[in-house]
Amino acid sequence: MRLTTLAVAATLLTAGSAIAEIVAPGDVDYDEYGAIAASLTGQAGDAASGAMIMTNRGKGNCVACHDVTALKDAPFHGEVGPSLDGTGSRWSEAELRGLVANAKKTFDGTVMPAFYKTDGFTRPGDGYTGKAAQGEIEPILSAQEIEDVVAFLMTLTDE
Amino acid sequence: MKFKALTAAAALLAVSGTAFAGGPDDDTLVLNGEIEMVTKTAAPEHMENIDEIISGWHFRTDETQALQMDDFENQGMIFVDQAMEVWNTAEGSEGKSCADCHGDPADSMAGVAASYPKFDADAGEMQTVQMQVNDCREENMGAEPWKYDSGTAVNMDALIASHSRGMPVNVAIDGDAAPYWEKGKEIYYTRYGILELSCASCHEQNYGNYIRADHLSQGQINGFPTYRLKNAKLNGSHSRFKGCIRDTRAETFSAGSDEFIALELYVKSRGNGLSIEGPSVRN
Numbered sequence: 001m002r003l004t005t006l007a008v009a010a011t012l013l014t015a016g017s018a019i020a021e022i023v024a025p026g027d028v029d030y031d032e033y034g035a036i037a038a039s040l041t042g043q044a045g046d047a048a049s050g051a052m053i054m055t056n057r058g059k060g061n062c063v064a065c066h067d068v069t070a071l072k073d074a075p076f077h078g079e080v081g082p083s084l085d086g087t088g089s090r091w092s093e094a095e096l097r098g099l100v101a102n103a104k105k106t107f108d109g110t111v112m113p114a115f116y117k118t119d120g121f122t123r124p125g126d127g128y129t130g131k132a133a134q135g136e137i138e139p140i141l142s143a144q145e146i147e148d149v150v151a152f153l154m155t156l157t158d159e
Numbered sequence: 160m161k162f163k164a165l166t167a168a169a170a171l172l173a174v175s176g177t178a179f180a181g182g183p184d185d186d187t188l189v190l191n192g193e194i195e196m197v198t199k200t201a202a203p204e205h206m207e208n209i210d211e212i213i214s215g216w217h218f219r220t221d222e223t224q225a226l227q228m229d230d231f232e233n234q235g236m237i238f239v240d241q242a243m244e245v246w247n248t249a250e251g252s253e254g255k256s257c258a259d260c261h262g263d264p265a266d267s268m269a270g271v272a273a274s275y276p277k278f279d280a281d282a283g284e285m286q287t288v289q290m291q292v293n294d295c296r297e298e299n300m301g302a303e304p305w306k307y308d309s310g311t312a313v314n315m316d317a318l319i320a321s322h323s324r325g326m327p328v329n330v331a332i333d334g335d336a337a338p339y340w341e342k343g344k345e346i347y348y349t350r351y352g353i354l355e356l357s358c359a360s361c362h363e364q365n366y367g368n369y370i371r372a373d374h375l376s377q378g379q380i381n382g383f384p385t386y387r388l389k390n391a392k393l394n395g396s397h398s399r400f401k402g403c404i405r406d407t408r409a410e411t412f413s414a415g416s417d418e419f420i421a422l423e424l425y426v427k428s429r430g431n432g433l434s435i436e437g438p439s440v441r442n
Binding site: 061063064065075076077078079080111113114121122123124125126127128129130131132133137140 | 349350351352353354355356360361364365368369370371372375401404405406407408409410411
């Protein structure tokens with residue numbers, strides 16, 4: 001992986017692009033297989049930021065369930081989901097965007113949480129307090145954070 | 160037990176950060192060198208998706224397991240001793256103690272934890288051990304009820320459980336218990352919270368797997384109350400349910416709620432056939 005190079009490229013892209021149109025969780029266009037063709041922000045994802053989100057407990061916490069060789073510096077990779085090594089070769093960017101935003105559209109009934117969804121929950125809570133959610137529910141990850149995670153997943157290719 | 164081998168593996172784990180596919184281990188739980196516990200057995204008929212039921216003990220490290228094998232090592236027993244003092248202390252307007260009516264708990268309480276929660280025909284409700292204890296306090300002692308899952312209440316729960324250790328869990332789920340059981344089952348399979356996870360997502364579909372640093376068990380409650388190294392006290396099953404639901408980023412139910420009474424009956428029934436282990440030791 002060339003995180004640094006990628007991060008720099010991403011920053012350049014971000015700086016260069018026009019004001020982004022953010023697609024709200026309720027307006028996301030999933031195809032019949034659960035993929036999302038268009039970027040949620042119109043901005044390129046930052047793979048280095050994606051890697052951080054994947055290991056951060058309060059964010060993606062993806063390593064709670066998935067093993068990722070490239071993220072071995074973060075301890076305790078889970079076994080609930082498959083290893084994410086090689087996902088960038090197995091899936092297209094659109095498919096990965098759909099998987100991270102709402103994996104249930106790809107895998108019916110999967111235990112993997114939907115990271116870009118704001119309604120349809122049973123007893124939604126206010127973070128990890130055990131209390132009821134207050135006001136409007138925020139998705140677990142923002143549109144740009146989804147793009148960042150997708151950018152990182154795209155670097156996980158089979159050599 | 161293989162302390163050395165496991166410690167080496169654990170050290171490796173810390174260094175490389177690799178989780179190893181766990182599953183339950185094959186150790187045997189013998190209490191105080193005397194009572195051999197049933198920690199794995201055929202699932203009761205009413206279980207739909209699991210063939211073998213397994214005590215949470217099998218998913219803990221050898222070090223944690225060892226603490227539960229000997230009452231002098233099991234710090235939960237310190238709280239049982241405290242509850243024994245309470246057992247013998249007269250309280251309330253009637254000036255009676257538990258001992259005045261029930262004598263030695265080793266005789267009178269044997270088997271109680273194995274059959275509760277239980278439908279109480281007089282009260283017309285499903286009763287947990289803690290509810291029964293509070294009924295005794297209010298009706299027979301003229302004393303204040305204890306707060307659900309509070310220290311004193313859980314310690315007494317553990318004293319009572321300790322006298323059923325080695326006996327098989329055997330809660331009734333038919334007749335008057337049936338509607339409670341159905342309700343508990345529905346809760347067990349409901350995907351709560353913003354993470355949309357049910358008890359089954361973790362404890363039925365994924366037991367044996369690591370979820371971050373935690374080795375998922377079947378979420379059985381034959382070992383409750385549980386002494387947790389994490390908070391150094393005894394913990395009731397409702398408090399555990401609460402913590403698990405909170406971790407799905409959900410609004411939880413409270414200890415002693417109708418929902419958790421029903422869930423306790425349902426989860427307990429999933430362990431019908433396992434030995435009572437309370438107070439067990441967990442991390």
